[in-house]
Amino acid sequence: MTGNWLRRIIMLAACASVALLAGCGSSVESALAPSRFISFGDAFSDVGNLGVNNKYTVNDGSVNNWTQQLAASYGLSIAPSRSGGLGYAQGNARITITPDAAGSTATKTVTQQIDAFLASNTLQPNDVVLINGGISDIVAEWEAMTAGTETQAQMTANVTQAAKDLGAQVQRLVNAGAQHVVLVGTYDLSVSPWAAAIGQPRLNSLLSKTTVNFNNALLLSVVNLGANVLYVDAAFYFNIVTAAPAGYAPLGTTGNSPTPAPVCTSVDPGPGIGIGANQVNSSLCTTSTLLPGVDYTTYLFADPLYFAPSAQRLFGTSAFTKVSQRW
Structure with missing residues (x-):
């Protein structure tokens, strides 16, 4: 209960002081015309x-990631940075710590991703920067x-520090000239199939x-920005969706409520997504x-x-609404 009240207080304070959070936008039509x-x-x-068909969802060739839906x-x-694009996010990436959630040292942390971008790019006035983090850090600390x-x-302290570190990277981007930063924390992992298991x-x-x-x-660390x-509050959004998925077409109750289940069957014999060997890893998942x-779109x-493609697209559409109201 204390955590819920603290969250409300933080959200109210942020709205009142800097119009930071999702509920603080106006209904004015967006004036922003993003360049990148x-x-x-x-x-x-x-x-x-990892590869064009190795996103962490069902790799069906559709627009199946929220960032792509928003764009x-x-x-x-x-497009992914591996092919010269500006999508630097990497599966299992932690915010500042290596190795990643699955034990690999090859994955760039969020900090290193930003290093790579700033080393050869300059932020422009109409750029929109999307940044998320937290899932991999929580998974790694939880497993430990x-x-x-x-x-x-120790887990609690490390997770809190990771959030502060992500906030520091947001500040770094603003200092480097970012004028439109969309920040996403983590959804409530207790509603995941991992938690159900x-x-x-x-x-x-x-x-x-x-x-x-x-x-x-994280919110406290960026409250002045x-x-x-x-x-954009992923925890709030997906708590609502998981409670009543049938209200978010094309999602349905099968496989989602009351106990969520993954639609992919692509078991990874290795460390996969950081929750242990021989678990489903959607970066290996296709329509086969x-x-x-089952209808995977539900x-x-x-x-x-x-998340599966429909959930990714729904969140991307929700994020677009927030961005267009805000800017």
Whole structure:
């Protein structure tokens, strides 16, 4: 209860002082005409840095990532940095710490992604910068806690520091000239198939609290950046969607409510998405590796952590509404 009240207080304070959060936008038609979309983050925003058909969703050839949906709403596109584009986000990327959530040192952190962009690019007045983080850091710290290599208190402290580090990167982008930054924290991981598989109410409650702690610390770290930063609340959005998926066409209740399930069957024998070996990894998922006899467009989740195409597009459309109201 305390966490919920703190979250409300932070949101109200931010709205009152800098019009930062999603609910603070006006209904005025957008005057912004973006010249480029640039993205940094983890698997949630990865547009194909493992490969064009290796996004963390069902790789069906559609616009299946929220960043691409948002860009498409303005008539633009966003391509992976591996092919010369401006989509720098990488699956399993943590904010400042290496290795990544799956133990790889090859993945660029969010900080390193920004390093790479700023080393050869200059931010322009009509650029829109999209940045997310938190999922990989929470997964990595949670796995360490449940493995007994760190305490719950250490996990909480590390997650809070990760949020502050993400806020510092947002400040860095603003200092570098970013005038339109769309910031996304983490959705509530306790509503994921990963949490459902844990199946322990006490641990699920702790996972939800950990998510809230991350997002609260992130909000506090950017509360003075409202002139240039819009916070799009993934936790709020997906809490509503997971509670009543049938209200968000084409989603339905099958596979989503009351217990979420991934629609992909692409099991990864390796570390995959950071939750252990032999788990479904949607970066390997195509329309040939789905649950038999189902309509995957009605599913929320592609794998135990990441969203299927319809959910990605819905969030991208919601983000477009927030951006067009804000700027």
